[in-house]
Amino acid sequence: MQQNQLTGINVELVKLLCQRAKITCNISLLPWRRAFDMAQHNVYSGVFSTSRNAEREALFSWVGPIASEPGYLFRLKGRTEVNPANLDEAKNYILAVSRGDRLESYFQSKGFRYGSNMMGFSTRTEPIPLFFAHKVDLLSGSKRSLRSWMLEHNMPADTAEPLFLLADIGAHYLALNPQFPADVALALQRELDIIHQNGELTAILQRYP
Incomplete structure (x- = not known):
């Protein structure tokens, strides 16, 4: 958070995904448990950065991996x-x-x-x-x-x-409500794959030393 604006690698990345997928996204900073619960109960909600594991697999529709570091x-x-x-x-x-x-x-x-x-x-x-x-x-x-x-x-x-x-923490993902529109989730994943492939993610990482 800088000057009351959310900042960070994955904040910037998710904003870019939304822009590229041509959808409107409102990103808010909430206590983790509240954000996690909201993503499970509000169809048009998601939460990041979230680890993907067997316990959570069926709870969300997953987009990722987004930026992760050791x-x-x-x-x-x-x-x-x-x-x-x-x-x-x-x-x-x-x-x-x-x-x-x-x-x-x-x-x-x-x-x-x-x-x-x-x-x-x-x-x-x-x-x-x-x-x-x-x-x-x-x-x-x-x-x-x-x-x-x-x-x-x-x-x-x-x-x-x-x-x-x-060790063994796992990668970060954007976790979407399981009823989130599948075509929009696919569009987000498609744009993320492009960002991984074309070097844009590396450029984002370099802005956060």
């Missing part, structure tokens, strides 16, 4: 006492997750539990003040995302430092 676990720079080398060791610290987000289910599948080593928030950036205050030990996301979040909070881009790569 995910990492991060600590606050200088907090050398927070030093897990893997997910099992990370369970000894407090990890922030966005409720309903793909990473919530990912970490739960790895044995993290609310009330023990995981705290839930409405958005992925909500816990950042607690991260600065040492109330939350670990954040997760891509390196690009964490740099952006730090800058948005007027902190140096390297304030959050990566500890290790998170």
